[in-house]
Every structure is written in C-alpha cells, then in structure tokens.
Amino acid sequence: MLLLTAGLFQEPIVAFVILLAVILVVPLIFERLRLPGLVGLLAAGVALGPNGLNIFQTESETMNLLSDIGLIYLMFVAGLEIDIDQFTRTRNRSIGFGTFTFLVPLIVGTIVGRLFGFDWNPAILIGSLFASHTLLAYPIVSRLGIVNNEAVTVTIGATIFTDIGALLVLAICIGIHAGDFTVFKLFTLLGSLGIYTIVILVGFDKAGREFFKRSGDEEGNQFLFVLLAVFLASVGAQLIGVEKIVGAFLSGLAVNRVVGDSPVKEKVVFVGSVLFIPIFFVDMGLLIRVPVFIQSLSDPKLLGLTIAIVVGLIFSKMAAAVLAKLAYRYSWTEMMVMGSLSLPQVAATLAATLVGYRAGLLTEGVLNSVIVLMLVTSTLGPILTARFATELQAETVEDLPPTLADPVWISQMTVLVPVYNPNTEANLLELAALIARSHSGRLIPFAVAFSQSHLNSSQMQERLDRSELLLERATQFAQSFDVEVSPILRIDDRIAQGITRASREHHANLIIMGWGRQSRFGERLFRTIVSDVLYAAPCPVAVARLLKSPSQFQKILIPIENLTLRSISALQFALNIATATNGQMTLMHVCGRTTSASKIAWIRSQLDLLVEKLAPQVEQIATEIVIIPEDDIGRAIVAASKSFDLLILRSSQTPNTAGGLILGNLVSQISVQIQCSMILFDEPEVVDRPLLLPNA
Template sequence: MILNSIRLPELPLTDPIPIFLLVLLIILVAPMLNRIKIPHIIGLIIAGMVFGPHGLNVLAKDQSFELFGEVGILYIMFQSGLEVDMNTFRQNSKKGILFGLYTFFLPMIIGTVTSMYILNFDFVTSVLLSSMYASHTLIAYPIVSKMGIAKHRAISITVVGTIITVVGALLVLAVIVARATGEMSAGYWGKFGVGTVIFGIVVFWLIPYITKLFLKLNSDNVAQYIFVLAMVFFASWLAAIVGLEGIIGAFFAGLVLNRLIPSVSPLMNRIEFVGNAIFIPFFLIGIGMMIDLRVFFTGGDALLVAVTMSVVATFTKWLAAWLTEKSCRLTKHEGNLIFGLSNAQAAATLAAVMIGYNLGLLNLNVLNGTIVMILVTCTISSIVTEKAARAIALADVADKESDDRPEVTGQERILVPISNPQTMPQLIELSNLIKDKNNKKAIYALSINSINGEDDERKGKLMESAAKLAASTDSQLTPIVKRDINVANCIVTTAEEYDITDVLVGVHQKSNIVDTFYGNVISSLLKSSDENLIIYGTKHPVSDVKRLVVAVPDKAEFELGFPLWFERVKNIASQLGISVLFFASQRTTAALKEMCGRQKLKNTDFKELESWEDFLIVTQEVRPHDTVIIISARKSTLSYHPLFDKVPYYISKYFTANNFMIIFPQQKERTLHEGELFNPLKIN
C-alpha cells in the first residue's frame, strides 16, 4: 500500500523543490571533476547537456533558468569590471585596445571570406555570421577569479578587448537588422547616439555618486549588497533600452564601482560568494541545456557548417591572442590565457543567431552549427584558461619565493587591541588591508578586561563583533582576552607571547587639555615594544581614498623594519587599486624605487623631501581624499629626527580632513631570514 502511494515525478520536473535540489547537487559535484583534470565549468555545462531537454529531459529550459542564466552572464561581466586592478587596467589599456581590434577585425575578415567561399553564403549573411565569431563571452572568468589572478595584466587586456569586440559586433548586428527591417535612418542613429550619451552620464556620474552616498549613510551589509546589485541591473537595463547589450552596462557598472568596493571587504565577499554559488553556475548549466549532440548526425551540410563555424571561431580568436602576445611582448602563458578567456561563444551568440534566423538571413544549419560551436568553444576556453591560469599563478608564487626580499607574508601576525566600538570596525578593516590577502589567519584581536570583570559582557560583545567583521571578509580572527590594569604592558607581553609583527592601534582620545596626542598607552608602547607600530586615524571610509601620500625620513632604508612597513603600504595600495606618492630624500628615494621594482608596486610617484624641516612641502600636495602616511621612528634609531615630535602638530593643523597613519618601524629581527639584513643598495 505504501509503495503504491509513492508517485514518481513526471519529467521534466515541475516541482521547484526537486529542481533546486538537483541543481545544488550538480553545483556541489562539478568541482570534483578537477581531480581528473576537467575544469568544473565543463562539468556544469555537461550536466546541463545530460539533464536538459536534449538529454534525459529532467530539467526544462523554463523561465527560471532563463532568469538565472541572464543574471549569471551579467554577474560575470560585473565581477570582471569590479575585480580588475584599475592601475593595471589603465597601464594596459592601449594593449587592450590593440587586442580588441585584433579580436574584432580578424574574425570579421576571415569569417566573411570563409562563409562566402566555403559555405556559399551571400555577403550580408556572411558579415552577420562573422559578427558572431567576433563577439565572445567570458564564461571562464570564474576560473581566473578562483586562481587569484583577476588583477593580472592579461585579464585587463582581455576585458578591454572584450568590450571593444562586443560593441563592434553589436553595431554590425544593429546595422544588418535595421537594413533588413527598413529602419536604417538618420532618426534611428540619432536616437541611438542620444541614448548612448544618456547612458554614459548615468553610469559614469550618477551611479557612482549615489552609491558612494548610500554606502556612507548605510552600514548594513545586506542593504549595501542589494543596493549594489540594483545599480548593476539598472545599468544593464539602461544599456539594453538605448540599444546596447546588457552585459556592457553590467561591466561598466563594475568598473565605476571598482573604487568604492575594496577587494578585501564584507561587501566584496558577499558579491563573490552569491555569484559563484548561485547565479554563475545557473548560467553555465543553462548553456549546457542549449546543446543538442544530435546536430552532429543531421546531415553533411549541417556538419560542414558546424565544423567550419567551430574552426573559424577558434582559429581567429587564437590568432588575435597570438598577435597580441607578440605585439605587446607578453609571455606564452599570458597569450594562452587571453585566448582561453576570449574563445568562448555563449548565450549572446545564440541570441544573435536567433535574430538572424527569424529575419530569414540565417538557415537552420547555422542555428544547429551555433550550438555545436558553443560546445566546442566553451570546452576549449575552460581547458586552456585553467591550464594558463594555473601556470601564471604558480609563476607568481615562484617569483615571490625567489625574490630575496624579506619574507613577511607567511609569518605576519597583526595585533589589534580593541576597546572602543567606534574605532574597532576601522581597525579590523585596515588590518585586512595591510596583511597579505592570502593569509587568512593574520589578525589577532586583544581585549584587555578589568580585574574585577565588570566590563566582561561589553568587551565580549565587542570581540564577537570583531570576529564577525573579520569572518565577513573570509578572514579568521584569533581572539585574545586578558586581565590587566596596565594596558601598555599587556599589549607588549601579548605581542611577545604570540610572536606579533605589527601592532595596530587607534588614535588616542584626549581626556583633558593637558593630555598628549599619543597618550600614556602609545607613549609606553614606543618605549617598551619593538614591533611595527601603526597609529590609525580615520575621517572617511577606505572606499573614498584615492591616493596614499607617504612621507619618509632620510636613512629610513637602513631601519630593520623598512621592508615590513613598505609591504604594508604596498598591500593597501594593491587592495584599493590606488596610487602612491612618496616624499623622501634622494638617497632614500633610490631605495624606495628599488623596493617598488622588487615588490611590483606600480603607479607610484616620487617627490623630494631632503630635510624634515621642509615638511610643509608635503602639506601642499595633500588632497581631501588622500590618506597621509608618516613614517616616524623611535628615539635613538637610525632615522630618528627631533622634528618627529612635531608630527602631532602637523596632523592636527594640516590633515584634519584626511585619514592618516603614523608608522614606527619594527626594531627587532623577526620576519627576516635568519642572518639576513636588508641591503637597500643591492641591485638585482
């Protein structure tokens, strides 16, 4: 009786519960294919083929997959704009434009010729087909994001080229459709031009302004995520209604929000998590559901069209990447990565084919051939991208290991004493920025409770909030709770106990008119501790920071802690994608330039500060959204200058509207290789 009452579900599934369960299982199992050298992206596409309407017919290509699939492709383009390193993006924009010209015109020319003389299509049909070869989709982008090389120059070059070729292909499609429907007129192009201008104003001016205001006024993480997502889809929708592709709007939304969302922040972590867990896998499964392997057996003409389309699309994209590699003097792996990312044809290509098919410009063989081309190019794209991305990631690791600079990333431990709920979030945020992004366990939070325990509950909640804040950026915070009446002594002993490299503290709040800038605790730390001590004061969110201005005293390069504080400055600049302006003497500038080369800190500028008596030169260069970093020194050290005592005066008089840091370099050998001292005059 019980068995008779059990009803097997009809296929395709219509109940949302088993549908969502199956999709989650597919997303969960797909990464396991990495063990047999198959990229998980291919696993998701294969799953779509197997369970889709052209396979076992378990899942239907219904509106839910259409919705999530569209969101997925927009999400990929949004992330590619959001994660790109803006400094690298600007430095490689010319190379990206060159690649864009190669990857658009080569498929257009070769595709038109092969379509006319091999497939015997007329000129208009050949041009339309070639525009589909020219466009591509960055379906393999999640691979490079997962490998941690999203800020690499090859990615920037590919992204710039993608926008150029997508816009070019879109214009070709628009001209052909307007010609076929009789709408090609001055009025049509006038509307298109005006719409494009409006789109540019809204996306490049209005959206950043509104987003910056919202993020400043609303600190709720969920609300921030929803708002950013709304801006992305608003930009995509606006691009679509003015005649551009939605993916262009999503990419530019990511680009303009790049500076407002630090790469190490709770908001960025949520953006990456939701996209990689739900939206992008749905899109890839949907791609697989479009593929019908029976196309291979529909006849000789269909097979000829499918093979020709697949070969031409792949060859022209490889040729464009190879020419870019040679023209821009890139490495072989970088050329392969550009080819892998730019080879895939996906939903946008199929949409263009459907438009041409409905207008009678393309036949059924081209429609079927497109499905085969999508399968072939997506497979090649995923495999090549995975191999090239892994090679580049390993090369980056090898460069770090072979570099003879002092190693700090693996041993860094940053101690953050917390007691003030107003400054705690900023301190945890900065600790995430100054550490190596791959070190997930570098942050140690210290709570110093009173002896009688009267503040245990308040301090406990503060520590819990700090741990949650660190966890939201995918970092693990180590909580340390002590009882002591001497705060400075407790910090010093804790730093020694846990082998701390950096101590990060907030600015002392003056209690009366005779109180000093540093206060008793920081003054005691300067006398008793040897760690890299960072004093941090904030006026703006880090998303508002546009540049670091670093004042470096003469002989700072001879301090033991020189490489460590430089690493901290480099990490902040890299994470926020901002430039660095150094003020230093000629001798110190030479050491700074060498360190910039060795640690690959780009987008830097140098100005002379020969004597600390000339510090007013620095104040004249500082802008409202600069973060001022003053490298100070403890007394009786090599770079100490008596005028360091005037630093509090400089801060309170000239930098009241700026975020600032005062760094006292490390004075004991903890992160260096045993027996090795940094030699600033050593040239590799």
C-alpha cells in the same frame, strides 16, 4: 504515484532545490575528475533537460527567469572585474591591441560564416563572437607576479574595447534581424546607444559614489544599490532597443571604481558565482540536443563548421598578437602571452551566442560549435599562458632591494591573536609569543563579544563574561613566555570586521588565527571568518593549523613556485619561526618531469642566490634547497610534507573567478591531505612585481 511524482517536479520550489543540489555537487565531482566545473554544469543541463530525465524544460518560466538573471550577472561580473586603472595606464596601446584582437577575429569569423552559407548578418554576428575574450588565465599571470608587465596590462585593458565592440555588433545584428531596419534607424540606434552609454558610465558612477559616501558601512544597502544598478541598466538597454546584456556589462564598468575591492564587490561576485551564473550554464545545457550535438561532430558539414570556428578563432587571436608584437616591439614570449590570454571564449561569447540563438539569428549547429569552442579555448588558453608566462623577462635576485635581505619585521613587533576556542588557542598563543619575543614586541590576545541590539541583555553579559574569561586565561598563558601581553576585548556585530579593525587601531604587524580541517565541499558551503579576515586585513595574516607545540617545529617546509614580493615575505615569515625555534628550513621547488637538467641547475642557482640575499639571518639556521620533478604540484607537496613538522603555504587573494565561476586552488585541494602542522600566510594587496622566476 508516478503522476504525483511528475507533478511534484513541476513545482518551481522543487526545481530550485534540484538546481541548488546540482550547482553544489556536480562541479566538485568534475573538478575531482580534473575536468572544468563548467563542463559538469553543461552536462547536468543535458541530463536533466528534455533530452535526459526531462525534469527541466527550456520553456519553463522559472528556468527562463533564473537563466536571464544569470546571463545578466555573467556580463555584469565581466565588466566589474576589468581593472580600469590598468587600462588607463596603457590606454593607447590597450586600444591598439583591442582594435587588432577585435577586427582580425571579426573579419575571420565573418569569412567563416560566409563560407558555410550564412547571410551577411549572421556571418557578422559569428565574427563578433570571435572578437571578445574572457581573462580566464588572469589568476596564472597574477600568481606569477607579471601583471605589471606592459604586454599583460595591455591585454587586460583591451578586454574593455573588445567586449564593448562585440556587444555593439550584437545589438546592431539583432536590430537588423528584427526587420524594417533602415539606415536612419541604424543611426538612431547608434545615437541612442551613445547617449545611453554616457548616462550609465557617468551617471551610475556619480550616483554610486554619492550613495556609498552617505551609506557608510551599511553593506546591505550598498549591495542592493549595486543590484538595482545592474537590472536598471539592463531594462534601460531594452528600452532603447538593444540587448539587456549590453546594459549589464556597462553597469559593471560604471560601478567598477565605486565598489573597488571592497567587501561589497566580493559579496556581489560571490552571489552570482555560486548561484545565478551556474544556473545560466545549466540552462545552456538544456539547449543541447545530444543527437544534434553528435551529428555536428559526425556530419561532414557541421564538423567542418566546428573545426573552422575553433581553428579560425585560434588563428585570428594569435594573428592579432603578432600585429601587436610588430607595432609595439614586444618579444616573442610577450606575444604568446597576449595571444593565449585573449584566447578563452566564455562569458561574452556564450552570452551573445545564446541571445543570437534565441533570436533565431544563429543555428543550433553554431550553438553546438561555440560550446566546443568554449571547451577547447578555456583549456588551451590557460595551458599556453602558464607555459609562456614563466618565460617573461623578470628581475634577478641580484636586483633585490637591500631591505628584503633583512627580516620582514625588525623590532617592536605587535602580534594579534583572536581567542575563541580554548582547545586550540594555546599553540596559537605560543607561536605568537615566540615571534613577538624574538622582535622585542608585544602580544595582543583579542576577543570579540558578538553584539545584540540590546547591549544590557543577559545574553550580551554572558558573552562578555565568556570573552573576559578567555582573555584572562590567554594572558596568563602568554606571560609564561616572558613577553609583553596586552589583552583587548571588543564588542562588534561582525567578528571578522572586529578583528581587522582592531589590528588597524593597534598597529598590529601580524594576525595569527586558527584554521580547522575543512573539505573543499565544506568551503563551498560556508563563508568563513578566516576568508573574510584574509580579504580585509591591513597587515599580514598567518592562518595556522598547529598539531603540536610550535617550540617543536624543527623541520619547516616552504614550497616556492615563483619569487615575488609576496612569496619572499612568506619566506621571511618562515625565517622568523625557524629563528625562534632554532629549526631548519627547506625551500622546495616543484618543476615538470620533462624539465631539462640544465634548467634544474639554473633554478637551483637562483634559489642559492636568494639564500645568500637573506644572509646573515639564514646562516644562523640550517637551510636546504630541494627541487622535485613532478607534474602534480599538490601531490608533491603532500608527499614531501610527511617528513616535516610544519608546512608554510602562501595564500593568494587575487581574483579567482572565470566568467563569474569560482575556481579551485592549490590550498583547498591539499589542505585536507596534509598530516603535519600547516600555516597559510597572506598579506595585504601590494604591487607584486616579479623578483625571480625559478622555472623561467
């Protein structure tokens, strides 16, 4: 029996099933324990590897293949998520800061390597590990609305320079380590790499644009084209004698503008984020030998190497930020944001470390030290970014444009409501009717009949009959609220696409759709129609979970973190509901327990100014401002919502990945705990410049 079980674990399909279970469950457990999901994947690799249950082997062809795909995907996503337009806007300064944050860490890392007895080649490679960085804290600066601050934009743009530079150094060091490496071969390699880079960046870009133009809406073929580009570029890199991750990163840059923010990009990133990249981190865990790792933290020399690498990285990144401050006259706060943004070492650093370790250029002690470096910097970087990003200079409420003082929808408002579930659509239609009626607008009940290849089939007719019945009932119900109703039936092969296209065709100002209770576990399992609509909608979207009639919404809670154009639109949406139901609004801001009394007073004054800006509309309803000192924002919102009829949260459709791994967010954390009605409000991507920073 034991032999049978042991043989079963050697089957590739069984190993793959175990990997899928680990990727699905372990990160969720660690996030619930308030630990990064990456740590859970590394720990799972250790537990399932040769030093644990011995289910996976580092020599396994299956693991090596999947890990290599994850490694390539990791670097591809790193290139794909770089904002080329932001780099173009501040090209010169991005190159300047990129030079600082590349050369200073490279020199410091090389010195660290030499001090601990490494030869020049591995020492320089260690320095190159310092040179790159991962924009782990990008969601923080995006949420705070300071992405367009020049210091932030320059840091984001510098990522291109640092990652390409680090990968170039890696390619040279690996080539030298291979032996028989002359100056002539060096120049040959550099020349080949230069030609290869031009072919990838220019050729793939043009080919991609032409293919996407000819393929139209065939997202499947476009997805396959992107994958082909990734792995073709990786094979090409190996043919000229450099590491495949160089080609993967360049291919990400090449197709960057081609895919833009299209659904194809989201699907490409999604596949890597939930499958291949996590497998790469599990494989990294297989390489960790627990006794050696413990020894690296107890042996004076190895512990010294780890401390030197961590301290040297932090020092060098901050020193580069100081040089940028002096060169470009940035403020001290901007300098700290630049330093903390460039601090985390995840994607390129781990990829290059693994390549160097497999090539025999880096020791196991360096590998373990880099893992510690990743854990420290991926924790410290976002903490520092969150601390100093809120202090960046922002416009005050007095500078708000006059139009923002008016309701976000003035007149002739068109509200589209997809109808599907008869048990929940009544409250959705009532909410839409109340808003549309208050703006002399119209309500569009909308149904999608999912199409088949044969439109005259009996199944197709049944779907059409059901959709027509839903629309008839919805129309009768909505007309009772004395509002213009225009029902629409559409045949489409994708429900989310049908909703977003109809909203565009009929000039909808708002989409209101239902949202059931779903755990974070469920959100990870299933790709929902709601998330697709939120991503592609051309107008604001209100995703509602309504537990009672909207006419009974007398107490409305709106948590406000930092006021930007997006968050003000969410506030104006709440104002629309409060006006229609004659309810009262409570603006809630959550600050840390250590926030001083003077800062709390300043926050309140800023929110008071905002309320004045929204007058005279706010004067018609009762408005209250509440400031709660609590370190856990989610817990504060859940506790406060218990005494309210409706909670309105602002969604964020900004990039939410770190090295390709999906991160949790506040909405998914608290949605299953909220007991009152709840609306998630989102609107299309806009320039989200800061208008007010209450916790500055």
